[in-house]
Amino acid sequence: MSTVTALPTLSHRDRAILRAVAAGRCQISGGACAALTVDGLSCCDQFVANRLAGAGLIAAPGPRPEPARLTETGRALLAAA
Numbered sequence: 001m002s003t004v005t006a007l008p009t010l011s012h013r014d015r016a017i018l019r020a021v022a023a024g025r026c027q028i029s030g031g032a033c034a035a036l037t038v039d040g041l042s043c044c045d046q047f048v049a050n051r052l053a054g055a056g057l058i059a060a061p062g063p064r065p066e067p068a069r070l071t072e073t074g075r076a077l078l079a080a081a
Contacts, residue, residue, distance in 0.1 A: 014051070018077070026067070028066065028067075056074070
């Protein structure tokens with residue numbers, strides 16, 4: 001029996017954020033409502049951090065801002081995009 005995992009559908013903005021995370025340009029703070037900054041500026045999409053973290057594509061740390069990191073799944077999905 002094989003298992004099929006459905007990959008999330010990514011928007012152009014989602015892929016751009018993943019590329020920025022991969023380039024080390026993002027900070028994220030975790031918690032109930034994750035906040036993401038890109039190049040020191042708040043991301044215009046207030047839901048993107050929760051969406052990408054919930055999909056398992058970026059790691060959401062504790063409540064303090066930390067460099068955002070791609071998960072293994074996030075790296076694989078970005079490489080395939």
